[in-house]
Amino acid sequence: MKVSVLQFPGTNCEYDTQYAFEKLGAQVEIVWHKEKKIPEDTDLLVIPGGFSYGDYLRSGAIARFATIMDSVQAYAAKGGKILGICNGFQILLEAGLLPGAMKRNDSLHFISKFHNLKVINNDNTFLSLLKDDQVLNIPVAHHDGNYFIDEAGLKELEQNNQILLKYCDENGTAENINGSVSNIAGICNKEKNVFGLMPHPERAMEELLGGDDGIRMLKGFLQ
Numbered sequence: 001m002k003v004s005v006l007q008f009p010g011t012n013c014e015y016d017t018q019y020a021f022e023k024l025g026a027q028v029e030i031v032w033h034k035e036k037k038i039p040e041d042t043d044l045l046v047i048p049g050g051f052s053y054g055d056y057l058r059s060g061a062i063a064r065f066a067t068i069m070d071s072v073q074a075y076a077a078k079g080g081k082i083l084g085i086c087n088g089f090q091i092l093l094e095a096g097l098l099p100g101a102m103k104r105n106d107s108l109h110f111i112s113k114f115h116n117l118k119v120i121n122n123d124n125t126f127l128s129l130l131k132d133d134q135v136l137n138i139p140v141a142h143h144d145g146n147y148f149i150d151e152a153g154l155k156e157l158e159q160n161n162q163i164l165l166k167y168c169d170e171n172g173t174a175e176n177i178n179g180s181v182s183n184i185a186g187i188c189n190k191e192k193n194v195f196g197l198m199p200h201p202e203r204a205m206e207e208l209l210g211g212d213d214g215i216r217m218l219k220g221f222l223q
C-alpha cells in the first residue's frame with residue numbers, strides 16, 4: 001500500500017503521519033506542494049495537519065490554490081481515497097472536496113488536548129474496523145475547528161450517512177468543544193472516498209504517548 005502525504009509551507013504533521021502509516025506497514029512518500037502530480041501508484045493521499053501558509057486569510061484558503069491541488073482534484077474525481085487531518089480537513093473544505101466551512105473556535109482559544117469522539121457511521125473504509133457508537137480518545141489541536149454547514153447541508157450530510165465522528169464525553173454523550181454544528185468532528189463526501197476530521201489519529205499511535213486509538217482508524221485504509 002502506497003500512501004502519499006502532501007507538504008505545504010507550514011505543514012507540521014507530515015512526519016507524524018509518515019510514522020503512523022509506516023508503523024502500519026504502508027510505504028510512504030512525502031509530496032511537495034509545487035509538484036504537478038501526485039505519484040501514479042498512490043493508494044491513499046493524506047493531507048496532514050499544520051498551518052499551511054501560516055493560516056493567512058483563513059486556514060487552508062491559500063493551500064487550495066497550490067500547484068499540486070489540480071492533481072488532487074483529479075485523483076478525487078476518479079475515486080481515489082483522500083484523508084484530510086485537521087489543516088488537511090480545512091484544505092479539503094476550502095477546495096470544495098468536502099461540504100461546509102471552518103470558523104474560529106467559539107472560545108477563540110487554541111484547543112490542544114486528548115478528547116473523546118463517537119463513531120457515528122462505520123460504513124466506510126476509514127472507520128470500518130470500529131463499531132457505531134464506539135468512543136475513541138484522540139488528540140485535538142486547532143483554533144479553527146468550529147465546523148459550519150447550513151440546515152439544508154446538515155440534512156444532506158445526515159441523509160447520506162456522511163457524518164463520521166462527533167465530539168462526546170467518555171460515556172458517548174454529546175460534548176461540544178468548539179461550537180461545531182451538531183458536534184461534528186469528521187465527515188466524508190457523498191461518494192465516500194474523501195474523508196476529513198479535526199482530531200489527529202496519527203498522534204494516537206502509541207500507548208506510551210497517551211493512547212493508540214488512532215491505529216484502528218488508519219488501519220481501515222490498509223484493508
Ligand SMILES: NC(=O)CC[C@H](N)C(=O)O
Pocket residue numbers: 048049050051052055059085086087088141142143144145
Ligand atoms: N493541528 C492543525 O492542523 C492546526 C490546524 C489549523 N491551522 C488550526 O489551528 O485551526
